[in-house]
Amino acid sequence: MSGRNGTGISADEEVAGRFPRARPLVLAATSGTGKTTIARRLVDGSDRYVFSISATTRPARPGERDGVDYHFLDEDDFERRIEAGEFVEWARVHDRLYGTPLSEIESEAHRGRHVVLDIDVQGARQIKKAIPDAVLIFVLPPSVDIMMVRLKRRGTEAPENIARRLLSALDELKAVPDFDYVVVNDDLDECLAEIRLIMEEGQEPAAPEMDAEDLRAEIARILDSEYGPYVQDER
Numbered sequence: 001m002s003g004r005n006g007t008g009i010s011a012d013e014e015v016a017g018r019f020p021r022a023r024p025l026v027l028a029a030t031s032g033t034g035k036t037t038i039a040r041r042l043v044d045g046s047d048r049y050v051f052s053i054s055a056t057t058r059p060a061r062p063g064e065r066d067g068v069d070y071h072f073l074d075e076d077d078f079e080r081r082i083e084a085g086e087f088v089e090w091a092r093v094h095d096r097l098y099g100t101p102l103s104e105i106e107s108e109a110h111r112g113r114h115v116v117l118d119i120d121v122q123g124a125r126q127i128k129k130a131i132p133d134a135v136l137i138f139v140l141p142p143s144v145d146i147m148m149v150r151l152k153r154r155g156t157e158a159p160e161n162i163a164r165r166l167l168s169a170l171d172e173l174k175a176v177p178d179f180d181y182v183v184v185n186d187d188l189d190e191c192l193a194e195i196r197l198i199m200e201e202g203q204e205p206a207a208p209e210m211d212a213e214d215l216r217a218e219i220a221r222i223l224d225s226e227y228g229p230y231v232q233d234e235r
């Protein structure tokens, strides 16, 4: 089997591998794009994809389990692990610390599987630097209207939270040029198929009808027209 020379796995292991070499997959998206659903669908019942379990200092939400959803750590413990070089990347997101333990990437148990990282764009950039062979995929919503419907459907969202998520989206979308691929989550199954083809065959997905810059312009327009009072201080 040929394959790019890269980090992590030796030529011997590559030749011995029964399938194309596994590479870390970083998924990023703006909120309301379905990133978490996509990641779950890739991993659930699969022997080809496995989740990287991040560490975080945010408290567990109801139903979340330590060591399953996240490794929940206090700030001191997290800081100590940063000092000890235990994270391949880490970032402060919404005022909490989040990081990918190196052990999640290197785990023997994960050998031969794509480790799926559901992390923010700062983390994605760091991963690409640390592991150039990682595949960075940015998931876009099919339209700003659909993104807004999905955002509001979370139910719990007060307008100021929606405004905050839209502001984050404006920022996150600036990172799209740093990503290897952009896919659109219009139909979930098609989106998953595109991601699998990228991972297994390096196949380019269909070009999005609306690119990241168009989406940013639309989001900025909605922020101005509908959420003006909530964003005045933040922009």
Ligand code: 5GP
Pocket (backbone or CB within 6 Å): 054, 055, 058, 089, 090, 091, 093, 098, 099, 100, 118, 119, 120, 121, 122, 123, 124
């Ligand atoms: P939540 O607290 O809602 O689970 O996640 C909040 C944000 O933190 C999401 O954008 C998520 O992708 C990001 N995140 C989760 N784990 C990590 C991580 O290990 N590293 C980085 N950089 N971001 C993460």
